[in-house]
Amino acid sequence: MSPRRISPASVTRLLGPWRGERVGPAYGQLADSLRLLILDGRLPLDVVLPGERELAQTLEVSRTTVTAALARLRDDGFLDRRQGAGARTRLPGGPGERGAPGPLAGVEAEGLLDLASAAPPASEAVHGAYAAALSALPAHLPHTGYAALGLTSLRQTIAERYSRRGLPTTADQIMVTNGAQHALALMLRLLAGPGDRVVIDHPTYPHAIDAIQRASCRAVPVGLPDHGWDVEGVAAAMSQSGPRLAYFIADFHNPTGRWMSPETRTAIAAAAQRTRTTLIFDETLVDLWLDAPIEPYAFEEPESGLVRLGSTGKSFWGGLRLGWIRADAQTILALAPRRASIDLGTPLLEQLAAVHLLSDDEAALSARRAMLRSRRDHLLGLVRARLPDWRVASPPGGLSLWAELPAPVSSSLAATSERFGVRLAAGPRFGVDGAFERFLRLPFTLPPEDLAKAVDSLVQACARLRPSSSPARASLGAVV
Amino acid sequence: MSPRRISPASVTRLLGPWRGERVGPAYGQLADSLRLLILDGRLPLDVVLPGERELAQTLEVSRTTVTAALARLRDDGFLDRRQGAGARTRLPGGPGERGAPGPLAGVEAEGLLDLASAAPPASEAVHGAYAAALSALPAHLPHTGYAALGLTSLRQTIAERYSRRGLPTTADQIMVTNGAQHALALMLRLLAGPGDRVVIDHPTYPHAIDAIQRASCRAVPVGLPDHGWDVEGVAAAMSQSGPRLAYFIADFHNPTGRWMSPETRTAIAAAAQRTRTTLIFDETLVDLWLDAPIEPYAFEEPESGLVRLGSTGKSFWGGLRLGWIRADAQTILALAPRRASIDLGTPLLEQLAAVHLLSDDEAALSARRAMLRSRRDHLLGLVRARLPDWRVASPPGGLSLWAELPAPVSSSLAATSERFGVRLAAGPRFGVDGAFERFLRLPFTLPPEDLAKAVDSLVQACARLRPSSSPARASLGAVV
Numbered sequence: 001m002s003p004r005r006i007s008p009a010s011v012t013r014l015l016g017p018w019r020g021e022r023v024g025p026a027y028g029q030l031a032d033s034l035r036l037l038i039l040d041g042r043l044p045l046d047v048v049l050p051g052e053r054e055l056a057q058t059l060e061v062s063r064t065t066v067t068a069a070l071a072r073l074r075d076d077g078f079l080d081r082r083q084g085a086g087a088r089t090r091l092p093g094g095p096g097e098r099g100a101p102g103p104l105a106g107v108e109a110e111g112l113l114d115l116a117s118a119a120p121p122a123s124e125a126v127h128g129a130y131a132a133a134l135s136a137l138p139a140h141l142p143h144t145g146y147a148a149l150g151l152t153s154l155r156q157t158i159a160e161r162y163s164r165r166g167l168p169t170t171a172d173q174i175m176v177t178n179g180a181q182h183a184l185a186l187m188l189r190l191l192a193g194p195g196d197r198v199v200i201d202h203p204t205y206p207h208a209i210d211a212i213q214r215a216s217c218r219a220v221p222v223g224l225p226d227h228g229w230d231v232e233g234v235a236a237a238m239s240q241s242g243p244r245l246a247y248f249i250a251d252f253h254n255p256t257g258r259w260m261s262p263e264t265r266t267a268i269a270a271a272a273q274r275t276r277t278t279l280i281f282d283e284t285l286v287d288l289w290l291d292a293p294i295e296p297y298a299f300e301e302p303e304s305g306l307v308r309l310g311s312t313g314k315s316f317w318g319g320l321r322l323g324w325i326r327a328d329a330q331t332i333l334a335l336a337p338r339r340a341s342i343d344l345g346t347p348l349l350e351q352l353a354a355v356h357l358l359s360d361d362e363a364a365l366s367a368r369r370a371m372l373r374s375r376r377d378h379l380l381g382l383v384r385a386r387l388p389d390w391r392v393a394s395p396p397g398g399l400s401l402w403a404e405l406p407a408p409v410s411s412s413l414a415a416t417s418e419r420f421g422v423r424l425a426a427g428p429r430f431g432v433d434g435a436f437e438r439f440l441r442l443p444f445t446l447p448p449e450d451l452a453k454a455v456d457s458l459v460q461a462c463a464r465l466r467p468s469s470s471p472a473r474a475s476l477g478a479v480v
Numbered sequence: 481m482s483p484r485r486i487s488p489a490s491v492t493r494l495l496g497p498w499r500g501e502r503v504g505p506a507y508g509q510l511a512d513s514l515r516l517l518i519l520d521g522r523l524p525l526d527v528v529l530p531g532e533r534e535l536a537q538t539l540e541v542s543r544t545t546v547t548a549a550l551a552r553l554r555d556d557g558f559l560d561r562r563q564g565a566g567a568r569t570r571l572p573g574g575p576g577e578r579g580a581p582g583p584l585a586g587v588e589a590e591g592l593l594d595l596a597s598a599a600p601p602a603s604e605a606v607h608g609a610y611a612a613a614l615s616a617l618p619a620h621l622p623h624t625g626y627a628a629l630g631l632t633s634l635r636q637t638i639a640e641r642y643s644r645r646g647l648p649t650t651a652d653q654i655m656v657t658n659g660a661q662h663a664l665a666l667m668l669r670l671l672a673g674p675g676d677r678v679v680i681d682h683p684t685y686p687h688a689i690d691a692i693q694r695a696s697c698r699a700v701p702v703g704l705p706d707h708g709w710d711v712e713g714v715a716a717a718m719s720q721s722g723p724r725l726a727y728f729i730a731d732f733h734n735p736t737g738r739w740m741s742p743e744t745r746t747a748i749a750a751a752a753q754r755t756r757t758t759l760i761f762d763e764t765l766v767d768l769w770l771d772a773p774i775e776p777y778a779f780e781e782p783e784s785g786l787v788r789l790g791s792t793g794k795s796f797w798g799g800l801r802l803g804w805i806r807a808d809a810q811t812i813l814a815l816a817p818r819r820a821s822i823d824l825g826t827p828l829l830e831q832l833a834a835v836h837l838l839s840d841d842e843a844a845l846s847a848r849r850a851m852l853r854s855r856r857d858h859l860l861g862l863v864r865a866r867l868p869d870w871r872v873a874s875p876p877g878g879l880s881l882w883a884e885l886p887a888p889v890s891s892s893l894a895a896t897s898e899r900f901g902v903r904l905a906a907g908p909r910f911g912v913d914g915a916f917e918r919f920l921r922l923p924f925t926l927p928p929e930d931l932a933k934a935v936d937s938l939v940q941a942c943a944r945l946r947p948s949s950s951p952a953r954a955s956l957g958a959v960v
Contacts, residue, residue: 119624126621130614130829137607144599144925145799178658182823189694194674207820214669214821216696319625319828340687341694342822343662347830348799349610445624 003088004220004240006043008050008058010233014042014225015059026061027068031076034069038078038089039408041202041435042223048086049079091434112418113454116425118254118399118443120372122317125357125364129316133352140348148336148344150176150324151351157358158310158324167297172329175336176346176354179323180284180311181207184247187307187325188215189338191278192244199237199246199277201229203402203430203439205254208247208282217244219432224256229264235271245278251296252285255430255441256402257395259289262299273302280307284323287315287365289397290373304328312354314399315365322346322354372399372444375451379444382455387462392442400443408437409465413458416465420457483568484700484720486523488530488538490713494522494705495539506541507548511556514549518558518569519888521682521915522703528566529559571914592898593934596905598734598879598923600852602797605837605844609796613832620828628816628824630656630804631831637838638790638804647777652809655816656826656834659803660764660791661687667725667787667805668695669818671758677723679757681709683882683910683919685734688727688762697724699912704736709744715751725758731766731776735910735921736882737875739769742779753782760787764803767795767845769877770853784808792834794879795845802826802834852879852924855931859924862935867942872922880923888917889945893938896945900937 018033037043049055052070056063070087073079077092149155155171162169177183192198194216200208202221212219220241222233229248238246248268250260260268272279279302286296311323325335339345357364376394379401383392391404405413410427417424427436444451498513517523529535532550536543550567553559557572629635635651642649657663672678674696680688682701692699700721702713709728718726728748730740740748752759759782766776791803805815819825837844856874859881863872871884885893890907897904907916924931 114624117624117626119626121623122621122625127614127617130617134607134610134614137610140799141602141606141797143601143799144594144597145602145797146597146599178823178827181820185822194696207824210817210821214818216674313824317621317625318824319620319623321823321825321827337690338694340661341690342665343658343801344687344793344798345801347658347801347827349829349833350827353829 003046003048004044004237005048005086006050007232007236008054010230010236011043011050011055012058013230013232014223016226027065027072030059030061030065030069031072034073035076035078036438037223038091039435040223040438041221041431042225043089044202044221044223045089045091045433045435048088051086112421112423113446113450113457114423115443115446115454116423118314118441118445119318120314120368120399120445122319123315123357123364123368125361126317126320126353129320129353129356130349132356133349136352136355137349140352145348146345147176147348147351148339149332150174150346151348151355154351154355154358155324157355158326161358161361162297162326165297166295169326170329173326173332175325175327175332175339176351177323177325177339178343178346179313179321180282180309181211181323182342183309183311183323183325184208184211184280184282185215185342186335186339187245187278187280187309188212188217189342190331190335192217196245197241197243199234199241199243201234201248201253202432203255203427203436204247205249205282206425206429209432212247221432224253224258228258229260229268231264231267231271234268235274238271238275238277242275243277245280246272247280247282249282249285251281251283251294252288252395252398254285254398255400255439257393257398257400259294259396262295265299269300269302269306272305276305278305278307280309282309284309284311284314285398286310287361288369288372288399290369290376291396294397307331312357315361315368316357320350320353320357322350375444375446375448376401378448379442379451379455382452383442386455386459399445400441403440403442405438405440410437410440413440413461413465417457417461420461420464422454422457422461483526483528484524484717485528485566486530487712487716488534490710490716491523491530491535492538493710493712494703496706507545507552510539510541510545510549511552514553515556515558516918517703518571519915520703520918521701521911522705523569524682524701524703525569525571525913525915528568531566592901592903593926593930593937594903595923595926595934596903598794598921598925599798600794600848600879600925602799603795603844603848605841606797606800606833609800609833609836610829612836613829616832616835617829620832625828626825627656627828627831628819629812630654630826631828631835634831634835634838635804637835638806641838641841642777642806645777646775649806650809653806653812655805655807655812655819656831657803657805658823658826659793659801660762660789661691661803662822663789663791663803663805664688664691664727664760664762665695665822666815666819667758667760667789668692668697669822670811670815672697672724676725677721679714679717679721679723679726681714681728681733682912683735683907683916684727685729685762686905686909689912692727701912704733704738708738709740709748711744711747711751714748715754718751718755718757722755723757725760726752727760727762729762729765731761731763731774732768732875732878734765734878735880735919737873737878737880739774739876742775745779749780749782749786752785756785758785758787760789762789764789764791764794765878766790767841768849768852768879770849770856771876774877787811792837795841795848796837800830800833800837802830855924855926855928856881858928859922859931859935862932863922866935866939879925880921883920883922885918885920890917890920893920893941893945897937897941900941900944902934902937902941 052066056066079087155174159169159171196217198212199220308326389406414424414426427439532546536546559567635654639649639651676697678692679700788806869886872881894904894906907919
């Protein structure tokens with residue numbers, strides 16, 4: 001496979017208005033801007049830049065400026081040292097670390113405020129749903145309790161929920177899983193083998209990267225631009241890397257919270273169709289719109305190959321471990337025997353509870369959205385007031401802010417903050433190869449008083465960070 | 481890696497008293513006996529037999545007899561055609577099929593009597609355990625509900641249960657999983673990569689073979705002799721194939737129901753220790769002794785590298801999907817981040833129910849054993865009376881008989897029996913490469929009246945089978 005190339009137009013788009021923001025000669029400004037793109041993961045690692053002449057043309061600068069800028073990036077270790085055909089992006093000292101596997105969900109934080117996981121408490125509907133499930137249980141006790149594809153009644157309930165929301169679905173298109181992560185692991189096991197490529201948006205959900213890498217597949221990251229998705233970049237990655245799968249979080253993307261427009265969905269689905277890539281939309285957060293209601297199914301779907309993963313984990317509770325795959329009926333049937341190599345089915349009581357929750361969920365979801373909306377606004381206000389040099393936007397949905405820090409110190413901040421009582425997941429957890437040191441995910445899932453305490457702690461941790469020098473990676477990136 | 485060789489002593493042991501049972505010249509008797517061993521999976525495929533002179537010496541027959549017997553096996557396709565250094569075992573027409581992935585647990589049998597899965601109904605204790613869990617739930621609802629290693633209280637409960645049974649254990653040696661199959665998948669993900677070898681007893685639990693193969697590992701089967709385990713064969717397989725793992729069901733082996741003696745455990749553990757093989761004992765069925773109580777922990781354990789998998793699936797109910805791994809604390813910690821690539825934890829309510837079930841389980845288990853004991857004896861009686869040419873022994877525990885059929889017709893019987901209202905899992909499902917056509921697993925988990933109906937149906941299906949010719953593989957094996 002030849003290395004992935006990035007087009008001159010993509011570089012221009014990613015650079016945006018790169019002149020004027022910084023001081024110094026044009027070549028220095030260009031070098032700084034490209035360095036930032038690489039550090040932030042927006043310009044992926046290991047892609048080949050256009051030739052110098054082409055770049056100069058598109059960027060409307062002199063060839064000397066481009067040559068000098070690239071030379072500086074080479075000297076600083078952000079491009080490989082080959083001359084000629086096009087330079088390849090890298091990080092100084094080789095691929096970075098994604099950091100420790102990081103705060104494990106559920107490894108108790110022991111008195112720490114947990115800003116590492118974006119998981120709200122249980123919805124009020126959960127206890128009642130389990131009580132209803134307990135009442136329905138006796139009818140199932142005389143049987144074996146196994147159901148590789150899920151209880152028929154639950155598959156029916158999930159199908160009806162899609163139909164109600166405008167996407168006609170039948171029960172044979174649904175497989176019940178132990179959550180969306182398990183659903184992704186099953187799709188990987190079904191469709192991808194060692195060495196296969198999987199296109200992802202970048203940053204993305206850390207456990208999705210884990211699942212891809214542990215399946216011995218290779219993630220092909222496509223950086224997210226300032227707004228929306230880089231459709232051209234996605235299409236190029238698909239046609240150049242020949243991926244088996246592409247995995248996107250179109251609805252309140254984790255960690256950025258952004259939402260994919262119907263036009264972008266149509267375009268990405270078409271690119272997937274053209275390149276015979278199975279497109280996976282992880283809809284774990286689809287219920288959590290916080291501003292205007294969204295219409296995730298109002299776009300032109302490809303005829304085949306679009307797979308949706310759903311979950312009750314964020315809409316209701318993470319302690320209820322239940323998700324599903326929506327695909328064509330043949331794919332669902334093919335999944336069942338694959339599943340047996342990982343586990344033998346979803347607990348029956350969980351399924352009965354989910355039937356109850358998903359049959360009539362509007363009131364519960366509405367209450368949850370109201371709570372999250374107020375926590376989001378609370379956290380936004382706190383960050384803007386107390387950490388004014390952090391850049392935060394208000395996400396239209398989801399569970400977290402994606403804060404841009406004034407310096408690439410995310411990992412050192414995460415290391416320092418535990419001493420001040422807060423557990424963080426540093427930016428690089430959301431990327432491959434150490435990108436995103438200038439970013440930090442801030443979930444707004446804790447109660448308001450805990451959010452206030454957490455921001456207090458972040459302010460203290462930042463103060464502690466500033467005087468001393470930043471660690472290795474941060475010092476490399478002293479670009480702002 | 482050089483091919484696996486089998487020692488002259490092992491061949492002699494496997495052959496047992498091979499003379500006198502069959503008619504005809506000595507070379508024909510020897511050929512028939514060896515053919516049966518290969519067909520039944522006791523002599524694994526793709527192993528190299530000792531040289532002719534050696535064989536003649538050990539078996540105390542003339543070299544001419546050995547030469548003629550091996551020539552016949554070559555002609556029939558059971559040995560490869562290379563002369564000289566030693567012949568390699570194979571099946572005519574190449575490796576056989578394990579058959580369709582077979583009756584999926586939980587794909588509803590639609591009016592069929594399900595003799596394919598060995599899963600009893602729920603224990604009487606299950607409903608009460610869920611009710612207790614529901615009472616304990618509210619304290620957990622304000623939290624995220626995630627627990628990668630399991631709730632501390634459950635890990636403690638499981639550790640205490642081991643300690644009570646004579647194996648001192650601490651909570652940090654326990655990881656909670658979604659059942660024993662999920663536990664095996666996690667161990668494979670932690671310790672084995674593509675191409676790695678995993679030693680198994682043969683036959684074994686079909687989903688264990690699935691898990692090994694789907695992890696891109698290679699199963700190295702060691703045939704079970706008539707009684708017990710082939711310790712020498714296991715040790716040879718370990719030293720010759722350099723496996724990462726070995727997986728055994730020592731307690732009421734599935735499908736044969738046999739139980740491994742403390743001496744054998746000690747010897748196998750020592751062989752694993754010598755070859756640095758991580759030894760996994762799947763203890764899913766350990767609670768289901770049906771004759772004398774057993775002492776699974778009364779043997780000399782190696783200092784390290786012994787991993788135990790447990791489950792509530794058979795002891796209480798398959799619909800409650802909960803299991804665990806017992807290993808050293810370091811292994812447990814290493815498992816947690818691996819798990820996140822498959823799923824994010826076991827449902828919280830299941831864990832609360834398990835705390836209740838496992839804290840005080842003697843009454844429930846005692847009732848379950850009484851029920852299973854009576855069903856076992858009932859099925860044994862039925863098979864002996866109605867299918868007198870089937871050989872069945874009374875297993876000391878577990879959930880099934882392993883019947884030896886008078887002809888290698890297991891797959892065709894499974895195909896035919898559905899027309900007579902019974903779903904079966906044919907013998908080859910329990911082996912690799914198509915062995916075990918002369919065997920059939922018969923679970924005694926259905927109610928007595930259903931067992932009677934199922935045996936009626938088997939009698940009819942056998943009658944239908946007999947006049948017509950058997951299918952391809954069966955006709956090859958017309959050796960009895």
